[in-house]
Amino acid sequence: MTSYKLTYFNLTARAEQIRFLLSYLNIDFEEVRIGFEQWPTIKSTMPFGQVPVLEIDGKVVNQSVAICRYLAKKAGLAGGDDWESLLIDIAVDNIYEIRQEIMKYYHERNEEIKSKLRDTIVNDSIPFYFDRFEKIVSENGGYFVNGKLSWPDLYFVSILDHIKAVINVDLVDGRPHLTALKHKVLDIPQIKSWIAKRPKSLL
Amino acid sequence: MTSYKLTYFNLTARAEQIRFLLSYLNIDFEEVRIGFEQWPTIKSTMPFGQVPVLEIDGKVVNQSVAICRYLAKKAGLAGGDDWESLLIDIAVDNIYEIRQEIMKYYHERNEEIKSKLRDTIVNDSIPFYFDRFEKIVSENGGYFVNGKLSWPDLYFVSILDHIKAVINVDLVDGRPHLTALKHKVLDIPQIKSWIAKRPKSLL
Secondary structure, X not given: OOOEEEEEEOOOOOOHHHHHHHHHOOOOOEEEEEOOOOHHHHHOXXXXXXXXXXEEOOEEXXXXXXXXXXXXXXXXXXXXXXXXXXHHHXXXXXXXXXXXXXXXXXXXXXXXXXXXXXXXXXXXXXXXXXXXXXXXXXXXXXXXXXXXXXXXXXXXXXXXXXXXXXXXXXXXXXXXXXXXXXXXXXXXXXXXXXXXHOOOOOO | OOOEEEEEEOOOOOOHHHHHHHHHXXXXXXXXXXXXXXXXXXXXXXXXXXXXXXXXXXXEEOOHHHHHHHHHHHOOOOOOOHHHHHHHHHHHHHHHHHHHHHHHHHHOOOHHHHHHHHHHHHHHHHHHHHHHHHHHHHHOOOOOEOOEOOHHHHHHHHHHHHHHXXXXXXXXXXXXXXXXXXXXXXOOHHHHHHHHHOOOOOO
């Protein structure tokens, strides 16, 4: 049996998508949740100085989106043909892009720039992206792609709590199709059971 | 026959990877190179307000990396099994990540922040990433993954001139395996012929 060990901080952030997919696959994975005080020592041992990394039968791989795609293929959530896989990859990259923009706000240390960044993100970028996501999901039978569950749906729901904690915006509020999608994903038995048992974390 | 129309600025930047792959596939694609003065009008007609977009038989898709993966599959450059595809996706995302960091410098308008950013990128980030790329290519028979050509190799070479123009660093200088890879890719007949005929651009 293949062994999976996930190394990250005690955060959802960039690892929760991987945990959602491993859970969806009913894989009993090992987790190492490193403390921030351990990070400087561990950083230099990581392939590109970053976490999360997933160890698959002892082979360590980085890049969370690539890891998710690999797991999504195993789960049958990565598309039935090349065109569907393209639409799925686009959906994920669109979600990833706005997540990255929101994280710029989180990492900004200059209070003046941070405050301006928040205004732009909350008033412009979030409506721009999430209104489009709402439209896409409404036109695709309640999912991101082709009226059926695929990994962008899991990816999307996995970041909602994290983004709420970072910038205090509920991304599905006032968007009924995204709200329905959120509940559909959270009602998947393996996801429900993962969320019930996962360690508590601030972000 | 499938028709392909690529819309972008008269820049290499985020579209040259797509042009490399279309050329590699011997696809006779149409190009629309929009002027910066046209951009405000065109922006609102784009799926997520961005270019490049590729129109495939009239269907418009965004997200350059997703588009490249789709084309790479057609070209047989996206991996022979799920594990190889994972290694390929990781390589691309690692390259994309440092490219994004360099582009932060390009987009920064505050001269003081810009200058500090340049120091960090040139002295820390570029050596960090590109020394690792050099090691990966040296350990993988002269390519990014498994000793044979795959789309990270094309992706990598497609950004070199652009990065040179942006931050004035030759990313393969002093890195013999990356230099050899650059020449191997530029010697592919379809790439060589594309570069000979492509429109001149500053970046």
